[in-house]
Amino acid sequence: MNTEPYLEDFKRILKKENLRYTSQRVEILKEIASSNHHLECEDIYFSLREKGVDASLATIYRTMDLLVKHQFVRKLNIGEGRARYENKIDGEHHDHLICTECGNIIEFVENDIEVLQEEIGKKYGFKLTKHIHQLYGICEDCQNETD
Amino acid sequence: MNTEPYLEDFKRILKKENLRYTSQRVEILKEIASSNHHLECEDIYFSLREKGVDASLATIYRTMDLLVKHQFVRKLNIGEGRARYENKIDGEHHDHLICTECGNIIEFVENDIEVLQEEIGKKYGFKLTKHIHQLYGICEDCQNETD
DNA sequence: TACGCTATTGTTAATCATTCTCAATAACAG
DNA sequence: CTGTTATTGAGAATGATTAACAATAGCGTA
Incomplete structure (x- = not known):
């Protein structure tokens, strides 16, 4: 780059x-x-x-x-x-999906959520500056590791 | 209560x-x-x-x-x-809208976002356990305080 | 190019939320 | 009531981040 x-x-x-x-x-x-x-x-x-x-x-x-x-x-x-x-230099905006077992981080993009967020901001009269949106769970690999 | x-x-x-x-x-x-x-x-x-x-x-x-x-x-x-x-004892699930000026916290409920989150989890094979969703911005009152 | 002003750096100590250690105490089963 | 063992309180320890400050290095100017 x-x-x-x-x-x-x-x-x-x-x-x-x-x-x-x-x-x-x-x-x-x-x-x-x-x-x-x-x-x-x-x-x-x-x-x-x-x-x-x-x-x-x-x-x-x-x-x-x-x-x-x-x-x-x-x-x-x-x-x-x-x-x-x-x-943050290039690439589109994304949020994160985090596996609490192995710590792996997946980036996801979901425009519909972005739109809904804007609507919520508007509804409450907020000028939004940033957001934190993190989903936590157990990834496929870790679910299969039944030891 | x-x-x-x-x-x-x-x-x-x-x-x-x-x-x-x-x-x-x-x-x-x-x-x-x-x-x-x-x-x-x-x-x-x-x-x-x-x-x-x-x-x-x-x-x-x-x-x-x-x-x-x-x-x-x-x-x-x-x-x-x-x-x-x-x-978390009673009441429905909600997330938070936070004013970075005055620290005020508003709780919001947006079922469409919850649904989209589930879909994202499914798409990546995650079993979701929790999420953090916080919108940060400046509330109406603080926007008006132009001093 | 050299000079001087002042932002920046590195080092070290300080902060501050949270966790740990451990001896004294209290819950609870029998 | 007694014995076992989880829990508590006090204070030390931890660990990420920030602050203080003297030495240094950008950069505008002569």
Whole structure:
């Protein structure tokens, strides 16, 4: 995936807000942009480290906040542990189906639900900004593992 | 609200699992059952305290786990702070619409969404156990407060 | 290109909800 | 009433995330 355009966007946004285009921020965005997984800050920390890029965990947390704020990533609070972040740069909006046995995450798209959500917002006079929609259950594989 | 029947259920379940029907557990369930709010463990802790009932925070956390497990309450992870719990004893299933400005929580019921969720579960071969569906936005009042 | 201002970083400590440990206590079966 | 064992309370521990702050590095300007 060509991350150049996103880096350009990022640069422009940072400049507009009088923030700096640092090497750490660039590396973190590249790491996110080139992944299709649901990454934790620690994942990013160690991935970068393996590539010889040093960025502290604190910086990664700080940068993720920035990227969430500017819509480059979406923060997922799945389960209890660490937060996960997903690349929001391309691809259509989706929600998540999570297996509570094996932890596998499936992304689903259901436009009808999106429409209904909008209607609910309208009904109660809300200007919707985001939503969390996670279905939890046991996946086919785990159901079959009757041990 | 008459909490007796729920206490009886609770007692039966505890006995079945070789657990004990303690005064703390009873008081905590009564507190939850007689409230229609979304309570944090701390809320329960202080409410009981005001009534002269002592139960430690640790016990409340432990009891909430038990009540979640046996379907007396639903645990809501709204926002970042403490978990909230709602009485699941009576009333129909609903999800939540949350104002990110004032923190107000509105409960909504949308059966069409429930149906679509089931279909998604079926489509991916999941046996669904629970879901989290939270819409975030700005409520009418907060939109009008243009200061 | 060098300079100076100030945002950013890394390190470390702090926070804060929640869980764990463990000795003392209380439920409950017999 | 007694013995067994689940439960409790107090406080320590955990673990993710954030804050504080001195050192550093972007970046606009001369």
